[in-house]
Amino acid sequence: MKKIVCLFIGVFTCVQLFAQGVGFKSISLKEALEQAKAQGKMVFVDCYTTWCGPCKMMAEQVFPQKEAGDFFNTHFVNVKFDMEKGEGKELSTRFKIRAYPTFLLLEPDGTERYRIVGGGELEEFIERVSRGLQEKNSLPVLDKEYTTGKMSKRRMLDLVMTLQDAYDADRLKVVADELVKRLTFNEKVSTPYWVIYEDNSLSPLTSDNFSFLLKNKAAFEKNVGEMKVNQKIASAYSGMLYGYVAGFAKKEDVARLDVMKQQLDEYDLPDKTYLQTKLALAYARCNEDIDRMISILEKEICNLPQGELWTLATSLDFIKKNGNKAQWGQVATLGDQFVEAAKEEDLKGYLRSYFSSFKKLASIGVYWEDLTLEQALKKAESGKRMVFVDCYTTWCGPCKYMTSNVFPQEVVGDYFNSNFVCLKIDMEKGEGPELVKRYGIRAFPTFLILRPDGSVYHKLLGSGEADAFLKRVQEGMKEENSTGYLDRLYEEGNRDKAFLSRYIQSLLSIYEESKAKDVSNVLLGLLDESEKVDSSYWFVFESPALTKKGTDQFKYLIDHREEFIQSLGKQKVDDKLYAVYYNQLSYILKGYDKKSTVEEVVNMKNEIRPFKLEKRKELSACIDIAEAYMKKDLKRLYTCCKKGFKLFHDDEAMNIAFPVLKYLKTERLQEDELQKLVLVLEANIKDESLRKYISSNM
Template sequence: MKKFTLVLNLVCFLALGSFAQSMYGDAVKADVKMKYVYSFEEALKKAKEENKLIFFNCFADWAVPCHSMNKLVFSDQEFADWMDKHFVNFFIDVTTPAGRPFADKYKITFQAHYLVLNSDGEVVHRIVGGHQIPEFKAILKNALNPKTSLAGMNKRYAAGERNVKFLNAYADVLKIASEDETYKKVVEELFSKLKKSDWSKKVYWKSFCYMTKDIDSEMFKYMLDHKVDFVKSNGEEQVNQFISNLYARTLYSYASGKEVYNGEKLLNIYLDIQKAGLPKENMVYSLYTIAKYRGEGNFSKMMDVIETVVPTWESTIAVALDLSLAEMKDLDKTDKERLINYFQKRSEKAGGAKKNYLAAISDMVNTEGIKFEDITFNEALKKAKEQGKLIFMDCYTTWCGPCKMMSNQVFKQKQVGDFFNQNFVNLKVDMEKGEGRDLLKRYGVDAFPTMFLLDGDGNIIYKIRGGRSVQAFMTAIKRGQNLKIPFYIQKSRYEAGDRSAELMADYFYTMADAGDVKNVMGEARSYLATLKAPDLYSKSAWELYENFVNNVTDQEFRYLVTNREKFVENIGDSVVNKKIEKVIFPMVIEYLKGSVSKNDIAVAWNLVNTGKFSLDYSLVLLNKIISMYDKKEFSQLIDFYEKDVTSNQDDRTRLNLDVILHYLLKDASSKEKNRAVTYAKKEMEKARPGVRDSYMALIETLSK
């Protein structure tokens, strides 16, 4: 069986080059030899002093390609020495608070990602994706030359340079930089200047492949008619692989049920494949046969082929095609049993895909969970109007991992199904098939999964982008169900300039769920900074404080505490105090664990001291407790608990202070810990049943 790496890319739409694919799954431990500077200011200064460019490693710890580059490239001493000679090497993790501003400024959205900057911090060159050392070094040499760097070529292009050699080199640089729009424009210009007889030349092969989108294009037909020339320049294996990739892409759509069956088109494809001279063992013939039998509704013959050939294919495309079978409708009992048996056998040798096969089996036999209706979108609108319900529409694709997670782990939960089947008309739409393509455009779906609550007129009541846990999903759905101002009205009012506290109280969470606001915390706090009294102390503004002001160092939090009495007038003492407690108390626990410094915790206590709280408020008591803890006055600390904490009238305050005793007394003597155990046992006796387990755990920890 020949390699079908490119087939996988085309069919499953993966954006991985051969190098990136080879790295996945490798161990990521690496002895990095690069000499990095970790301060941007220092890098700029050093670049000016040494008259060098800056190589910026835009690292992301979660990204396997970044670690793989460490292992396979940046751990090579010879390469590292070359880099140190030619660049000031700067490193920062762009996913950290210190690194995120760089990600925003330099538009770092894909990993691995590398920039070459000048001493003014301007982009000279951009490299998106991993490369092996020889190619990576060649790319960086282009960056060192003002004529061949991305910035230099941009200037040459803007100045009107358009010769074929330049356009071809410029296209390569743009491709590496993932400058897709400009790359498309430049490649189109390049081919407008080439003669057809030049299309087959090796120097234009990458761009020709980019320009040749499908089997119906003029360029593909020219390639088939002049295959000898292409083979002579680029090699028979590479040309055959590209031809089979394009056929496989089309045939896979039919074989997986994405495209509605078209017998005449399939027959024409078969004849063209033979004309193209592809070898008989090529997988496109099997794809054609599977597509033919699936379209004809001949399940038995289709499965005969699938059971024979699909297990021999590359695993990712094989699994994808297999799992598309679970979407087939109206299978009789015998056919369903055969498919389940096939999935069971495949799961036994499927490695990491085992869970996907088992989930497919579960979906076929499990009728609990959300019941999605097999109706058109317009029929769903009509039904929603008649029943006075909203539509829940799940927009998915068959290749989307988070979509499968939602289907397998969230939608099939009984508690989720019970709620959705009662409250919504449920519609599941493949965005790459049938009317899904029109709905994708209509609702601007640009990521998967995207889920909507729609009214009977098709208006967006709420939008949720991205997979999430059952609890987070249900929270978002109920938030959308109970929203005072629907999504589409919020959006139109905001775009019209409305920035009232009433609108913005819901806007940030709504748009965060929809994926339309990226830095929701920052934007919400920035909005709060624009408010003035009385809006600043209103109940609408308070919802923003509750949801988005969660750090002692936030300017808005400091304002809240120092102006607590003004908030209390509108919101109430208990609500305001609980909010302040929710921010500071966890910080104190982290301090006790050693994760927060004494200077940082002092900031919190300064705020508590300015807040004019009652003497029995939890944070006032906690401040005194931590003071004794810092001085290691453990005996006095237990005295305080036995006198002041136990007499506090608020059950919640007593519990919160009690359960941290094991942190407070970790360095105490056995005698002092025994006193604390005695205290905890007394408190447990008078505690309500629901919290006694917390005291049991405390006693057990102290006893150790």
Template sequence: MKKLVIVLNLVCMFALGSFAQSMYGDAAKADVKMKYVYSFEEALKRAKEEHKLIFFNCFADWAIPCHSMNKLVFSDQEFADWMDKHFVNLFIDVTSREGRPLAEKYRIRFQAHYLVLDENGQIVHRIVGGYQIPEFKAILEKALNPKTSFAGMNKRYEAGERSVKFLSDYADILSVADQDGEVYAKIIEELFNKLKKKEWSKKEYWKFFTRQLKSVNDEMFKYMVENKADFVKSNGAEKVDRIIAGLYFQEIYPYASGKKAYDGEELLNIYLDMQKAGITENHHVYPLYEIARYRGEGQFDKMMDVFEHKLDSLPEQTLVVLDLTLPEIKELDKKEQERVVTYLKQRAETSGAKKFYLAAINDMVNTDGIKFEKSSFEEALKKAKDQGKLLFMDCYTTWCGPCKMMSNQVFKQKFIGDFFNQNLVSLKMDMEKGEGIDLQKKFDVNAFPTMFLLNGDGNIIYKILGGRDPRAFMEAIQRGMKQNIPYYILKGKYEAGDRSVELMADYFQTMSDAGELKNVDGEVKSYLATLKVPESYSVSAWTLYDNFVNHVSDAEFKFLVNNRKEFAKQVGDSAVDKKIERVIFPVVIDYLKGAVSKESMDQVWKLVNSAQFSPEYSLTLLHKIISMYDKKEYDKMLDFYEKTVTSNQDAKVRLNLDVILHRLVKNSSSEQKARAIAYAKKSMENAKPGAQGSYKALIEALSE
């Protein structure tokens, strides 16, 4: 069902764009009742002491299901009490620096994701996806039983247990664990080998049977259609028709969305097969068939009639995805384009995906963002050469989520459009259609989106792999335009053996943006180890330290701090001090969250003190604040804020120190919190407009 998965992935993309916000933002607050620990080591220790299993919430802030589970499951007091009784509950963001090693170790690839571990950190149970409380609790109860847990079922299978009931239960466990690979396929194959064909239609095997159906060409699908009455008797007409129609839907959708070249005979055969399978004309798969037919035949007015009047029964999220393929039709005349825009405007007012509709409309009228050429590659390249500009080429596919994000959320930005339309010639090229197929081979495009800056002769000046937010994208573009040595020359020099620090400063950043270095941080560190004085402190070496040395535990970072004055001679005190601050400040935040130990934090302060910073430097002030925090000297700390922090001349320093205040006074008295709120309100009055939002958020956090 690969095609259907693509459609559903697109649906998820819209959901993500609409609702995924930080768990600390207004739109994602959740009154979580779970009593979590936030350290893996602490969880193991408590599991051994309390003789409990560990429930590991493998959180990812970007994932909607994770936030949904916070709101709908982990906020239920009765359920949270049950969890606290049976498990040591561990919460770690697996996308964080501390969480990524755990994500790799436990192969956490999808969200939401939950593990049950024993006291030695071995997997007992795996749960992928969100569930409502009764079902989620039932799954966890299986984890508590050594015979029914994921690990237990694996052992029973390895011991040779093969009854129909066991295979059915085992398949359920594998399904919950999202282990739909070779093992799951093998279990299902063994299960159906033990069943007679006439048993396939039984209700207890329905979910396994349907998950085996990949396309309308499968033998099992053909058997179901031929014996539809038996399946309907056991499972109901609605379920059976939904599965049959769904498989035809996935055959038709690529035609209806323009993802597959029109084939009138193939569409007609699908229509006749649907009739033969007994799918009634009132099912929404038939309007989809009409859209596919009219779109392929170029009858766009008839196609829009279907969009406007016959899609009420289509699931809303599916309709949104289908609607947003309309701007991709390049053959629309002006009148047809106006009709599509009118339709999209109407849908924008009634759909929860309003911003995506507005982005699609903007794509059609293209008033603010990048104005892409509607020409061939050679024509766009010639235009760029004639105008003395670079050609920006976006290499995308229609199924690529990050490509959609770039088109809808980045390329539409006015400040980006203003820059591109003045300084570049821009071209979008679908790598799976037309000349894009040859260009994909020519430029060796293997992942999407891949974006190029090309000179008038078609040479690669710069390459950017992957989606980025607007600011990061513009920074990469401007790096490419300012690059001392173009990509194609830089790569050639490197391959010829040039390892000068001047070249390598450009090489690592360029190849990092291009996605051509698997472990760029490691390679940079290995290279830095080869440098000798005075190269070690050169401007080019500083570029490498500034861009790639980002962890406080790195030996290279310690070298940077210990030799701060030497680097400052080359690039100035401000640049070096800001770099050190950018690395250390997040560590302090993690310390306040409980994710960094006191011993580790003390080592950081030891490093800071060794550098002999100015008394007014942010980290010097922060060290004093944390020292008071550690001693729970809250009044003394607030005195320090009111007298010393507020008088600091650097507004950014004041803001950085102020925004963590809610964490610092978390365990203080109500009177001390009230004092912190009064301080924050006064600071907001004196803050610049751009900082007002941060202070409002601080006051809200302090007031909770």
């Protein structure tokens, strides 16, 4: 008797389809029982789960058939319950459901008459249900007879079949063994008792029942039919060989393979060629000969039965731990052949997913999954990992550097592939723009480490060399350093000064400037005057994002300049003041700052005069250039540049001079005058590549 039973969580996601066949009603069990009583019927209950493959097969292929509807709708009020949701949870406990699918035949009073575990083809399944409709075949009735000790052999066979349907393996073996001892030779080889020898749990390859079957094969063939007998024998060998191929058998059991080889040579069985292939795989697996297993499958892949593709594919699982990169690569390539050999799209999908793990292992460098973020999160959840997302754009130079120089490195790939499900997502295409909004991405490249629920565990920005980048990621994987952990502590009300300092610096590192500003205001509000000018909190005032012209922090820095100098030294304070003015002037000339006025720029000279900065001449030259630029006074701008460029070095050349030169070129300054300015500027530039860059663009 063939059964399809799902005992363990598989890789299948099931969608229950309600077709024209069996009319399953969306009502409670109580309502179903009431309707059954009123209609003089029984209740048929389909106990399923969403992940169960055989449940899906019954829902999609068996129950929608007209013949199924004709039978079940006539005899039953039909209901189905997901055993992991709603009322199904309570029913699972109440009826002790342990395998899926399980089908219950209930009396109108709610008592169980019959149970069928496992699905099957419609005709066979209806036969099993029809047996259950007969009260004499119910377990309570049969048990009562059995306890008398006077049960006939025919009724014991009924009990065996009922226990088979209920999948009560322990009781089934006891009753079946007792029955076999009572049978005569002719009864054993007769058709009615064939169910005992056909059942793989009662007649495994190493059992007395199977030995009896082999010894009396001709007698069984005469009564039962040659095809059925040969199919049973082939099935027994196939099941036993799978145990070897999957690694369940011990090395000392290899001797049993020699016996099977002799028997296989002796009998003309269906799928004999495949069984011999499986035998060869079993020998190779027992000897842990990975190369031999791969070689056999490469040669025989096209000859494998469709029903065995998944089981043989997953038998290669041990290679993940015992193989090397070359072998993982071979298995990955073999996986493509498995996918091509599969006929059903669902099976192709399962195989692609399974062999992707070998592609990841074989990868030199980071293995990027071809998944959506939602799919990656689900995969991460099942593998108890996190998702690493490279948020890039096609025009981003540092993004290209990471793709070309860092992620392909083996040491990086080994770490990332073993710890993450890795994705590359263009932030300007597909789901990228939505992710930009969802995760507040403001610069590229941004790297996200996401929990399986999609929340941020850690965020990193910017490129770097492999060793340094790997170290940053590894440090971020420590919970106390992760941005997600720091966010949570702050939201929970942590206002410890040391924590706030660490949190602000973390926010600045990922360009969360707005939030960093808010948190820095909280921190400054907790500090007394002596603490504010202390070196421990200088990072707030030193940060270009937090302390720029017009901010409260900059005003405080100006008002308490002397205290800062006493605490930190004049050089550090002067450098910061210079940077504030210099950055603003640079933003004006680059076109980033369109709010500043000419008057504000002119007033800068008066503001910086009391500071007596070391680079006050350079800064004054920048102010003059910016003033002339804003007034669109080309003649004065040329004069200021000619004078100021003599003071500029590499940084000023790139951020002040170069934008002005581009502007003058646009405004059609005479070529000879433009080149004179370039020559003046180049005289003080030390970086040869910068000198060439400016020259080539002018």
